Amino acid sequence: MLRSLDIRDMLIIDRLSLAFQPGLNVLTGETGAGKSILLDSLGFVLGWRGRAELVRSGADQGEVIAVFDLPPGHAARAVLEDAGIEAEDELILRRVNYTDGRKTAWVNDRRVSGEVLRLLSDALVELHGQHDDRGLLNPRGHRQMLDAFAGVDLSTSRHAWTALAAARKALAEAEAALAVVKAEEDFLRHAVAELDKLDPQPGEEALLDARRRAMQGAERIRDDIARAHRALSSEGAETLLIDSIRWLEAASDRAEGKLEAPLAALSRALIELGEAQDGVESCLSALDFDPTELEQLEERLFAIRALARKHGVLPDDLGNFADDLRARLGALDGGERHLADLARAVTEAQAGYDSEALRLTAIRSEAATRLDAAMAAELAPLKMERAVFATQITAGDPGPEGRDAVAFTVATNPGAPAGPLNRIASGGELSRFLLALKVCLTGDTPGLTLIFDEIDRGVGGATADAVGRRLKALAGTAQVLVVTHSPQVAALGAHHWRVEKRVQDEMTTSTVTPLDKPSRVEEIARMLAGDTVTDAARKAARVLLAG
Template sequence: MLNSLEIRDVLIIDRLDLAFQPGLNVLTGETGAGKSILLDALGFVLGWRGRADIVRQGAAQGEVTAVFDLSPGHAARAVLEAAGIEAEDELILRRVNTADGRKTAWVNDRRVSGEVLRDLSDVLVELHGQHDDRGLLNPRGHRALLDQFGGLELGGLRAAWTARRVAEAALAEAEARIAAIRSEEEWLRHAVGELDKLNPEAGEEARLDAERRLMQGAARIREDIARAHAVLSQGAEPSIQDATRWLGAVSDKAEGRLDAPLAALERAMVELQEAQSGVEACLQALDFNPSALEACEERLFAIRALARKHGVLPDDLGPHADRLRARLETLDMGERGLIKLRQAVKDAAADYAARAGAMTAARLAAAARLDAAMAAELAPLKMERAVFRSVVTEAAPGPEGVDEVTFTVATNPGAPAGPLNKIASGGELSRFLLALKVCLTGGTPGLTMIFDEIDRGVGGATADAVGRRLAALASGAQVLVVTHSPQVAALGGHHWRVEKRVTDGLTLSTVVGLSPEERVEEIARMLAGDVISDAARAAARALLGP
């Protein structure tokens, strides 16, 4: 419930403090007195998009504060929790607009964005203005309104739609990928066959290059190595052996002077033998068939040519072949994968269709209930012969189902039905919208309902019927009504008059609460105009009742 509204320097209001009450609150006043300014100010603090130039002329900034009472289960508590704001029994919204256009907002002294204000607005206030900004006249919003009335949960249907779209996208992607591979299938099979036939190994190119260089140089160095091998094998070893034998025979008589030479000769024999073995091994390595060089060069050149052809390093030919082979396997196994993906699409489509069908049935049931509720609401509004229908027709599939919903009316028996804004007259439209508001928001606890001139275009008994329906609606809620109808104003539980005055050359608007006698005068003015007669006062007292 809206507990209070404080306005500072907004449009033609300098300072205004209003304390609203439960039940039916009516605001009246002369045309142009500033009744719509109150709604502009309330809309500003609730984050609604409205007038940009709201700061009163000459003021540095405009400020609006709204205080709401929150019941324990109020939907605003969930919005506050999502915004990271601790919920209390009292909710204070404050918003400031500086003269240069900067806007700043707070919720319970926590700075917030306009989006948080609008989220709170959705669960705090329901407004019907002269232009129906909540979309009752816009068929695009009728489905959401019917879903709201029916309490329909769309989470499962939306999830099914997403699953269907994901499955379809996966299938399309797989089909495109396989089609792309299939277009190069012949080249892939040739390339993989070529790579498999050569079967290059990592490091093989470097090894073949070294072998090739060795074999190319072998012919030039083998003759000198063989000559050295012959000298080592036939010359030095017998001489060292003879010297070792002779010195060993007399070493015991040389008093140790030959020990070192003998040890050196032994080491020389060992080194000589190692040298002979190494030279002999080199000769064997250089002893190759000329065809081996040709084979080495042929494979080396083949590896390098294949690497250039595929644009990779020689050592990457193996992994490259694996990648090409994997693409072929994708193609070969793709059809089996496509079968699974197609089945997934079929299953997702079936699940979506089942959920959409169930939603259609639920909407048809909700439409029947709404039509019955509207019939019950229209009768007290002197429109018992009018027919309201929620028409559910087929629409393109989407996240919210396969239904399109349109609210239609026929104002008289036998008259053709059509959209609200094209069939109903001004007075009829107001009553249809009031009935719709009652049906669509009557079950929302803690919601403040605001009606801006909902009674326009009606008078007499019809205006009285509208006022009585508003009063009945306000019996369990808070309703604020801006009205020019004395019949509606007389039924209010709390009455404020919006006044305009000129002070020091400045036009200012204010709101005053009316006493019982002041109410008589105000309603008499609404009945008679500028000159209030005793008859008008008597009529006002009659409207107000005992």
């Protein structure tokens, strides 16, 4: 319950302190007196989005303090716990607006964000303004209202819709990818076959190139090495050396030892010559190759290089490139199986969503029956006992909150066809429908302060009295604040304030005065008679106050 509201330097309010009470609280005053400023100030401290400039002209800052009673189990206590603020029986909200646009808020002396204020607001106050019937006229909001009445949990439906959307997206992406692969299937199969046939190995191109250069070089030097080999063999130096040793040995007996050293040197030379012959022969063997081998080697080397150029990769990367192509072919070959798996996933997700959507439809259908019955009970005291309110549920576009389209329809007279509210109901009827609907949606929410801003517009006489009596009955279980121009509604209030605008020293300010019984007679008489209050108006005011 809202216990007090203190406003400092906000718009045309200088200093204002209001102490609200349980039950039906009414605020009256002439048009433009500042009643809306009170709601703007309350909305400011509750974190509502409203006017950008609220600070009174000439002031450095504006401030609003709202004090609420917080009984045990109140929904606001959970918000405080989530925000790390200790909950007490008294909740103090304070918010300051600076001239430069900055806003600072505190909850029980703990600084908080505007988001925390708005979460607390949802648990503390419900505002029903004079333009709320615009939402009532918009069928897009009817399903949300019905869901609020039903207390339905939409998280499972939203999760099922998300899962279905994800499964559909995965299937679509796989189908698109498979279509791309199919478009290049001929190329892939030809390229893989070509690579598999050649089977290039990492490092092979360098080895083939080195072998090719060696073989080409061998052709140029082999003839010289062969001639050298012949010169060293028995056809050349070897025979001459052996003959020289034989001749010297025959003469060595007569040379008195002078040929021993030459003979020893020639013997060593013969050994070295043999080693040279072996080395030359080994070299010739190494240089000996089949000319067709060079042709085959060059053919493979050129094939590897050509394939690398064709695919724009390095020769050593042809193996990895082939693996990539095989993987893409594998995706193509296994694509149909993968699509089948994804299609089954979509079917399962669709079944899950359908089940959840059917569950929501059943919940909404049951809630619609209860809401229609509750509305019938609410409309009778509002002088609309002949009106028939009906909640229609039809198939709509699927979405995260199911696939139901909800529309509120009404027949205001017996036998008349039901139709949309905006085509059937008048302005005064809309206000009463809105009041009845808000009463049904609010239910028995404990500790909630309900604010009605001129919801009785467009009605008068007995109908206004009926609206006031319904508000009074509602105030039996909740604190109700009503901004009204209706004397019938004002007369039923348990507590009454008059909002006035004053001009002093060329400064316009708005004040709020609590009214005692005589002052209430004068205020209601003014509301009945206008600027000139007559004794007849006072008498009528006393009759209204007497109930």
